Amino acid sequence: MMATRLGALLRRSKVLTMASQLRSCRNSVCGQSSILSSSSPALAESLARLRSLYGFRSMHKSLFGTSSRKMCTSATLLNSNKAEAASAALKLLVNGGPRAQKMVGIWLFGCSAWVFSLVVLGGVTRLTRSGLSMTDWKFTGSLPPLSEDQWLCEFEKYQQSPEYKRVNRGMSIEDFKFIYWMEYAHRMWGRALGVLFAVPFTYFLAKGFITRPLGLRLSILFALGAGQGLIGWWMVKSGLEEPESEYVQPRVSPYRLATHLTSAFAIYCGMLWTALSVVMPEPPTGSMSWVQGAAKIRKLAHPLSMLVGITAVSGAFVAGNDAGHAYNTFPKMGDTWIPKDIFNMEPFIRNFFENTSTVQLNHRILATTTLVAVGCFWLASKKIDIHPAVRSLVGSVLGMSTLQVTLGISTLLSYVPVSLASAHQAGALTLLTLVILLMHTVRKPSPALLKSMASLPKLKS
Numbered sequence: 165m166m167a168t169r170l171g172a173l174l175r176r177s178k179v180l181t182m183a184s185q186l187r188s189c190r191n192s193v194c195g196q197s198s199i200l201s202s203s204s205p206a207l208a209e210s211l212a213r214l215r216s217l218y219g220f221r222s223m224h225k226s227l228f229g230t231s232s233r234k235m236c237t238s239a240t241l242l243n244s245n246k247a248e249a250a251s252a253a254l255k256l257l258v259n260g261g262p263r264a265q266k267m268v269g270i271w272l273f274g275c276s277a278w279v280f281s282l283v284v285l286g287g288v289t290r291l292t293r294s295g296l297s298m299t300d301w302k303f304t305g306s307l308p309p310l311s312e313d314q315w316l317c318e319f320e321k322y323q324q325s326p327e328y329k330r331v332n333r334g335m336s337i338e339d340f341k342f343i344y345w346m347e348y349a350h351r352m353w354g355r356a357l358g359v360l361f362a363v364p365f366t367y368f369l370a371k372g373f374i375t376r377p378l379g380l381r382l383s384i385l386f387a388l389g390a391g392q393g394l395i396g397w398w399m400v401k402s403g404l405e406e407p408e409s410e411y412v413q414p415r416v417s418p419y420r421l422a423t424h425l426t427s428a429f430a431i432y433c434g435m436l437w438t439a440l441s442v443v444m445p446e447p448p449t450g451s452m453s454w455v456q457g458a459a460k461i462r463k464l465a466h467p468l469s470m471l472v473g474i475t476a477v478s479g480a481f482v483a484g485n486d487a488g489h490a491y492n493t494f495p496k497m498g499d500t501w502i503p504k505d506i507f508n509m510e511p512f513i514r515n516f517f518e519n520t521s522t523v524q525l526n527h528r529i530l531a532t533t534t535l536v537a538v539g540c541f542w543l544a545s546k547k548i549d550i551h552p553a554v555r556s557l558v559g560s561v562l563g564m565s566t567l568q569v570t571l572g573i574s575t576l577l578s579y580v581p582v583s584l585a586s587a588h589q590a591g592a593l594t595l596l597t598l599v600i601l602l603m604h605t606v607r608k609p610s611p612a613l614l615k616s617m618a619s620l621p622k623l624k625s
């Protein structure tokens with residue numbers, strides 16, 4: 165009777181594969197028929213915990229494909245008292261069981277996807293030169309112009325800006341409407357994210373789903389998101405000021421643009437990491453050998469993720485200085501490998517952030533180093549015994565790095581068209597996503613899980 169009830173429970177949670185493997189492990193390998201006949205309520209609790217442990221697997225079966233080795237491990241775990249100890253020691257970020265965990269996970273993945281789209285929309289806004297069309301800012305936002313008079317009023321304000329006077333003089337109101345709508349959409353998309361985040365957060369808090377550590381993390385992310393709006397306006401303001409020289413085109417400060425983009429990347433990575441931690445409280449383990457393999461990958465992946473991050477930030481300086489419109493050749497920069505003017509600015513340090521040639525050279529060097537490092541990482545990983553999910557993530561990081569470098573070169577050679585430059589920006593985010601997934605997958609398992617694994621009998625795979 166208990167077995168029937170358990171069957172229904174598992175079917176409801178869509179882990180039938182796990183159930184059948186559990187049963188086969190029970191019968192053929194583990195030979196512990198007492199598992200399902202036990203009527204202990206602690207068993208049901210353990211099952212729920214384990215189900216949440218593998219929650220991510222049911223969401224992304226293809227990534228974390230089933231492995232009988234792991235399932236037998238689960239079955240053995242189930243049968244041992246250590247399973248209860250492990251599940252008690254497992255610190256879940258969400259209270260209220262697997263359903264609450266799934267709801268919170270979906271919400272956070274949705275927010276991450278929203279941030280992704282917001283970054284891309286911001287890139288398109290910059291690339292279509294729409295970012296300076298709105299000359300004022302309110303934290304809460306306002307309605308767009310609704311009548312022709314209101315449009316004329318907004319247009320008049322824009323006509324006082326240095327960008328109109330120096331770049332867009334004579335622009336028609338129809339063209340102005342286009343750049344205005346682009347900027348308006350970017351700002352409102354950001355505010356909508358605030359609502360999408362805050363409303364479910366309040367609801368989940370009221371339901372008691374959010375644990376203290378998760379609440380703290382989410383509050384920090386919310387504060388960063390609100391700060392991002394302020395940074396955005398601080399950036400735009402720098403572009404509304406009269407440039408120092410009459411020969412210089414008005415544009416936002418590269419430092420502020422890099423701050424805005426880096427902060428967006430940080431919010432995205434933080435949100436994604438948190439979403440993954442909610443649905444996958446423990447990394448996939450499988451066997452001790454895979455756990456050791458994951459530790460080796462983790463050591464290599466740490467510096468690699470830093471390199472990817474630094475390359476992405478250096479790209480923000482390329483964008484901020486419009487450096488993609490110079491030296492549209494590859495691999496040489498014009499006729500030389502290294503332009504002569506790379507250290508022309510004073511003080512010396514300014515060259516790395518404001519000198520078009522140096523900024524582009526840096527980005528090329530960092531990107532090439534990233535690709536070579538990822539290639540070496542992939543080669544090294546071939547000699548390590550790792551979980552199939554980890555192996556496929558390492559391969560994906562290599563594939564995405566290659567694509568990203570190809571996109572970067574194509575963007576440069578074709579003088580930064582909106583389509584390719586946006587794809588290059590989205591590529592950077594996709595690469596970051598894969599790196600985050602990899603880092604999250606090779607995390608250290610909790611001591612309780614490690615302990616229970618260490619005491620398992622060795623099974624034939």
Ligand code: HEM
Pocket residue numbers: 287291425472475476477478479480482483486487488494527528531532534535565568569570571572573575576580585588589592595
């Ligand atoms: C791992 C490799 C790379 C990463 C992670 C990366 C990342 C980035 C990022 C984040 C940006 C800022 C995007 C924006 O705000 O619009 C950027 C811009 C840029 N990157 Fe890369 N990049 C890589 C490789 C390359 C390569 C190999 C080249 C060409 C030699 C290149 C050329 C450019 C150019 C021209 C821009 C400015 C585009 C614009 O003005 O929007 N990138 N990159």
